[in-house]
Amino acid sequence: MAVGRGGTKLKDIADLVGCSLATVSNAINGRGRMSEDMRREILAKCAELNFVPNSAGRSLRLQRADAVGVIYAPSFAELFGNIFYARIMEGLSETFGEAGLDLILGNRKDSDGLPSIVRQGKVDALVVLAGVFEADAYESLRNCPVPVCMVDGHVGALEADAVTSDGFGGGRLVAEYLVREGHQNVRMVAYKNPLYNIEQRIAGFLSGLRASGVEAREDDVVIRISDNAEAGERVLDSLESGEAPTAVFAVNDTLAEYLATELQKRGKNVPGDVSLVGFDDDPIARRCEPALTTVGMDKRVFGSISAGLVLERLAKPEKPLVHHVQPTRMVIRDSVSNLGG
Amino acid sequence: MAVGRGGTKLKDIADLVGCSLATVSNAINGRGRMSEDMRREILAKCAELNFVPNSAGRSLRLQRADAVGVIYAPSFAELFGNIFYARIMEGLSETFGEAGLDLILGNRKDSDGLPSIVRQGKVDALVVLAGVFEADAYESLRNCPVPVCMVDGHVGALEADAVTSDGFGGGRLVAEYLVREGHQNVRMVAYKNPLYNIEQRIAGFLSGLRASGVEAREDDVVIRISDNAEAGERVLDSLESGEAPTAVFAVNDTLAEYLATELQKRGKNVPGDVSLVGFDDDPIARRCEPALTTVGMDKRVFGSISAGLVLERLAKPEKPLVHHVQPTRMVIRDSVSNLGG
DNA sequence: CTGAAAGCGCTTACAG
DNA sequence: CTGAAAGCGCTTACAG
Structure with a gap:
């Protein structure tokens, strides 16, 4: 089976054309100087037999795997x-x-x-x-x-x-946009798991708030969660509190979609009672009810x-x-x- | 870079242990007879250096690529x-x-x-x-x-x-189920493109209808379409006709979901006005409104x-x-x- | 302009 | 029980 068993090899082409196998190799790899006729003949024969140099032999010699x-x-x-x-x-x-x-x-x-x-x-x-x-x-x-x-x-x-x-830049964009739309009291919901891209989004969001003149203490703004269920509870809690946010930024669209469903179940209107922003521009964002404002990139x-x-x-x-x-x-x-x- | 440059090889292990490289190879591949001590020592050294035989060398010799x-x-x-x-x-x-x-x-x-x-x-x-x-x-x-x-x-x-x-079996199941639920006048919607699994589903559906005592001429039952838009029109047309079907079997869940949306847009109730069955048990089937009856398999x-x-x-x-x-x-x-x- | 030879790292008959 | 040698298919310096 497999590899070379009966497969064509350099030697076969060489015999057919009537030259050495070194010349065949040179022709294929475009090196060495040989007559144009010879090169053409070799290449034609290779094409005819669909010959491709064996990868193991090549790798071994070239010390590279392609x-x-x-x-x-x-x-x-x-x-x-x-x-x-x-x-x-x-x-x-x-x-x-x-x-x-x-x-x-x-x-x-x-x-x-x-x-x-x-x-x-x-x-x-x-x-x-x-x-x-x-x-x-x-x-x-x-x-x-x-x-x-x-x-x-x-x-x-x-x-x-x-x-x-650019998670940082994206986070900043969300902050600036929310403030521009009149939202000053906002929250961001993110997983505890300290993944790089999540930390970037948080840092950008806080930076954007501050740059827009909103005082933002990380502890006040960022709700750290372990799972979606916790996110739902914590956001609902914050909406019942005296300091109810007018907008929530979820660290990704899946989480945002979960929150939208959860909030609506509890009789909250999005965006009437609370605005929602996601991140990723996942296909789910478009299907969301209401369609989700989010951060996209050319993936x-x-x-x-x-x-x-x-x-x-x-x-x-x-x-x-x-x-x-x-x-x-x-x-x-x-x-x-x-x-x- | 890459492959062997500076990488450990059989010879290195052999030198370290003080045996020939053939013996190292034998030890690794569990062949040849050698003292238990020798085998253990070689294997330990390989583990210590995280040695794995080079694939190109091995492939070339073994005529197989793994x-x-x-x-x-x-x-x-x-x-x-x-x-x-x-x-x-x-x-x-x-x-x-x-x-x-x-x-x-x-x-x-x-x-x-x-x-x-x-x-x-x-x-x-x-x-x-x-x-x-x-x-x-x-x-x-x-x-x-x-x-x-x-x-x-x-x-x-x-x-x-x-x-x-088993598309044939699945198609049969759908037919039998629909007839059992009282549906005698049914349609199946499938793409014209003659893909094997689609043909199987059609054949099974027709066979199931006949086995359940419903006379089913392929031309009457099967609506062949080129794209989803055509499916929507053709199904709506059939519902307006004198011979309006009570159930429609879509060849896959994506098509079924499209039909559900389209029918509801035109004021048809599913399953009130017409029942709908899909195929694949795609995640979309669960999310559908109403949740879609379909054919599943352990993928x-x-x-x-x-x-x-x-x-x-x-x-x-x-x-x-x-x-x-x-x-x-x-x-x-x-x-x-x-x-x- | 072309070819013979060495060697990449490995496994396996074979000799000792 | 262990090792020396051949050879898998290829490329590249080198000799002619």
């Missing part, structure tokens, strides 16, 4: 059921494909947590989809012998190129940008680390009321 | 944004991972349409996610030199192991079953082709009314 690993956590279904990551994968697949690199899914791990494909030499680099990575996941990548590009992760956790969305390009970073790194291993920050923008729909003001 | 390619169409995002396929991928990844095989995404194609990874010798087999394959996609796989396992595709289009869901196992089939095929290349049919079941929710009867 493949990139993709690492993710926690589970494949969780990851790829998410259209955001599906889009990233598509971008990776396209850009690497054009460069002649294949994508390997690196789910197996060595005893020290490094993906097996790395020490097996199956990949030249790793793209790490780190959106929900815990600290120890980064730890195991620390001594990775191939370059790593981190997507949507905790910048600084690793010496690696990185691509993130399509995440994959191609990370792939580009990897390609550059492979070409120039010593170049300085790059951190690409993808801009975010307000996506205004129907979940925020204008308080006049 | 990897399986995954082929899909049309686009990655379309495929993996679908939780069904994400689940399949998860099952593949798990089962192959346990067997020491990695998964390669085979998006690049040779001039004759065969995935490049095949002739490059990067994979020992191909899993083909064929849910929306057109005929020419099968064509290019016809002369594939490695074994193929087709998932959710047109059985018979390829000499290959296959895994499908989780699709991946592990296909992976298992590949593993068996690799172990026994000449064994007869296997076609695994995954059973389907009725998932009864709120979109079908009981007509008494």
Whole structure:
């Protein structure tokens, strides 16, 4: 089965054309000087037999795999059921494909947590989809012998190129927008789990409030939760209190959608009684009732940008680390009321 | 960078332990007879240095890649944004991972349409996610030199192991259920595009109707459409006609959900005016208003079953082709009314 | 302008 | 019980 059994090889082409196998290799790789006729004849024969040099032989000699690993956590279904990551994968697949690199899914791990494909030499680099990575996941990548590009992760956790969305800028945009619409007493709801992109959004939101002249103490503004159920209770509690907020910023659209449903169940009108903003511009935001005002970004390009970073790194291993920050923008729909003001 | 540069190799372990590299290889692969002490010492040293044999060297010698390619169409995002396929991928990844095989995404194609990874010798087999394959996609796989396992595709289009869901059985179940609930005048809505699993569902539905004593001419029952918009019109038309059906079976949940929305827009009540059944038990079925009665199957196992089939095929290349049919079941929710009867 | 040879890292008959 | 040697398919300095 498999690999070479009966498959065409360099030697076969050489015999057919009547030259040495070195010349065939040179023709294919566009090096060496030979007569135009010879080169054409060799290439024609290769095309005719659909010959492609065997990857194992090539890899062994060249000390490179022509493949990139993709690492993710926690589970494949969780990851790829998410259209955001599906889009990233598509971008990776396209850009690497054009460069002649294949994508390997690196789910197996060595005893020290490094993906097996790395020490097996199956990949030249790793793209790490780190959106929900815990600290120890980064730890195991620390001594990775191939370059790593981190997507949507905790910048600084690793010496690696990185691509993130501008959570800070997005948080700021939300604050500025809410204040402009007359909201001064606001809350942000975020998970306790200190993920990089969540912290960025919080920091940006607080910064935006302050820049808009609203005094914002983190402890007063940010409601830290462990799960959605807690979010529902805490927000409802705050609405019953003397200091009821007029707007709530949920750290992502899924949470915002949950809150909308929960609030409406308890007879609260959105945005009549309280305005709601999400983050991500997830497809769910559009389907929400009312349609959710949120923060969007061009997710399509995440994959191609990370792939580009990897390609550059492979070409120039010593170049300085790059951190690409993808801009975010307000996506205004129907979940925020204008308080006049 | 990459592969072996500075990486540990067999020779390094041999030098450290003080034996030949053949002995190290034997120890790792559990063959050859050697003293227990020697084997233990070698294995300990490998573990200490996290040594894994280089894949290119191994592949070249063994003529096998220890990897399986995954082929899909049309686009990655379309495929993996679908939780069904994400689940399949998860099952593949798990089962192959346990067997020491990695998964390669085979998006690049040779001039004759065969995935490049095949002739490059990067994979020992191909899993083909064929849910929306057109005929020419099968064509290019016809002369594939490695074994193929087709998932959710047109059985018979390829000499290959296959895994499908029991669309025929599911279609029958729907027919029997509808008749039991008193529906005799029914329609099925399906795309013109003659995909295997769609044809199966139609055939099963017609067979189920007949088995339940309902005379069913295909031309009367089946509404063939090119797109959703056409489906909406044709179904509404039929409801206005003298022979208005009491129930409509949509070939999948997405179409059913579209029809529900469309019917309700035109003032039709579901299931009051017309009952509706979908197929797939897509997450959307649960969210539908009313919740959609549909046909479900255990999709989780699709991946592990296909992976298992590949593993068996690799172990026994000449064994007869296997076609695994995954059973389907009725998932009864709120979109079908009981007509008494 | 073209070819013979070395060597990438590995496994496996085979010799001792 | 252990090791030396051949060879998987490829590319590249080097010799002619």
